[in-house]
Amino acid sequence: MYRNGASLLYKIVRMNKILKYLLSFLFFTQMSCQEKKAPKKTETMTKYEWTEGTSAPLGYPMEVYKGGIECEGGEWVSLGFGVIPGNGAWGSINHGMGNGFKSLPSRLDFVWISYMENQFYMIDTAIDTAKIKEYFSKGYETKVTNGSGDTEHLNYDEIGVGMAPGGVVVVWIAGVGIQKEIGRYQAKKVTIPESEIVQLDSHQNRFWRKDYLDDVLNNGKVIPAEVREKNKGKAIPLGLWDTYRIRYSWKPVFELPENAKLNSLVNVKISTMNGEKEQFDTAKTYWL
Numbered sequence: 001m002y003r004n005g006a007s008l009l010y011k012i013v014r015m016n017k018i019l020k021y022l023l024s025f026l027f028f029t030q031m032s033c034q035e036k037k038a039p040k041k042t043e044t045m046t047k048y049e050w051t052e053g054t055s056a057p058l059g060y061p062m063e064v065y066k067g068g069i070e071c072e073g074g075e076w077v078s079l080g081f082g083v084i085p086g087n088g089a090w091g092s093i094n095h096g097m098g099n100g101f102k103s104l105p106s107r108l109d110f111v112w113i114s115y116m117e118n119q120f121y122m123i124d125t126a127i128d129t130a131k132i133k134e135y136f137s138k139g140y141e142t143k144v145t146n147g148s149g150d151t152e153h154l155n156y157d158e159i160g161v162g163m164a165p166g167g168v169v170v171v172w173i174a175g176v177g178i179q180k181e182i183g184r185y186q187a188k189k190v191t192i193p194e195s196e197i198v199q200l201d202s203h204q205n206r207f208w209r210k211d212y213l214d215d216v217l218n219n220g221k222v223i224p225a226e227v228r229e230k231n232k233g234k235a236i237p238l239g240l241w242d243t244y245r246i247r248y249s250w251k252p253v254f255e256l257p258e259n260a261k262l263n264s265l266v267n268v269k270i271s272t273m274n275g276e277k278e279q280f281d282t283a284k285t286y287w288l
Contacts, residue, residue, distance in 0.1 A: 045073050047101040048136045048155070052077050053093035054084045055162035055172075055275065057241060059227040060116050061086040061216060062163040065192070065207060067110025069161070072103040072129065079110055079161060085222045086116075090241060091172060091179060091275020093160035104132050105159060105171075111190060113207050114165055115216055116236060121167040121187040128183050132159070135173055135180065142177055142279060162275060163187075164241040170275065177269050179277040184245060244273040 052069060056062040061083055068078040081096050106129045111122045139155040158174040167187035172179050197208060206212040216222055252270065269279045 045103050046133075046137075047103050048157075049099070049101050050136075050157050050159055051099040052079065052096040053158055053160040054079055054081075054096070055088075055091055055093055055160055055170075056084040056086045057090045057162075057164050058088065059086045059223055059231050060114065060165050060236070061222050062112050062114055063207070063216075064110050064112045065120065069105045069159070070107040070109055072106050075103050077102065077105070079112075083216060083222055084163065087222060087224050087227075089271070089275075090164070090244065090273070091160070091162060091170075091271075091277075093158055093172070093174060093179075095158070104129055104136065108161065108169065108171070108185065111192075112163055114163070114167075115213070117165055118213075120190050120192055121163075122190040123167075123169050123185060123187040125185050127171055127185070131182055132173060140175065140178060160275075165236045166238040166241075168241050170241075172275055174277070177277065177279050179275065181245075181274060181276055184242070244275075 054062070054064070063083045064079040064081075066080060068076060068080065070076060077096075079096070084094055105127055107124075107126050109124045111120055113120050136156050139153055141151045142154055143151055154175050156173045156175040156178075158172075160172040160174060160179075162168075162170040162172070164170070167189065169185040169187055171182040171185070173182055174180075192207075197205060218228075252268065269277060271277045
């Protein structure tokens with residue numbers, strides 16, 4: 001009796017082990033099939049060598065309080081590298097310190113102060129990464145400077161962010177002798193809460209200190225004295241920088257003496273009001 005009971009118990013234990021093995025086999029087989037049906041995707045991200053920069057219109061300095069450019073893959077580029085002087089043409093890029101290989105911008109997310117308006121603005125918007133990638137991947141041709149008339153292939157290596165009164169934001173890409181607009185964006189007015197300001201250190205709270213504001217507005221390296229005097233008492237021309245973006249049908253024409261022609265080695269470069277720069281191959285286009 002004991003032997004028969006032990007034999008039966010042995011068979012039951014053995015059957016349980018076999019059953020567990022079969023269930024485990026089926027479970028791992030199913031998991032393996034699922035992994036084959038839905039393989040994990042890996043994304044390869046191309047990086048390009050570029051540096052960030054900022055721009056402000058003549059007479060209207062800006063400064064980023066916090067934030068910057070979000071790039072593909074989660075990379076981040078800060079735009080907080082000091083006052084953006086309003087002492088140059090709209091679109092003149094003040095370079096940052098971030099030169100190197102990076103993924104391309106996908107979003108703007110920053111807060112800045114427009115000093116002449118005494119107003120903070122916030123921008124948080126996606127930008128046209130596909131358009132930037134198209135330019136960066138193709139590059140452009142330009143004439144070499146040795147007078148031979150030969151051309152060389154160059155790459156875009158700058159991305160500029162311009163801030164104008166009224167919360168206007170413009171993004172450009174640039175290379176040697178060339179600059180193109182990527183898009184125009186609209187920021188909204190914001191007020192920094194007092195609870196945030198009181199937690200800032202002596203450097204971070206400079207935007208609310210009278211001594212710092214006076215230094216920015218009266219510094220000839222930030223706003224040229226003649227420009228400051230010319231604008232005194234005048235309203236800020238809100239909307240002006242959007243009028244610069246209106247496009248017209250035109251072409252450059254060169255007037256030369258009789259029987260003369262434009263030298264085929266001349267390379268003509270034109271800067272336009274909207275911050276773009278273009279170069280024209282006279283050898284191909286302007287034989288007069």
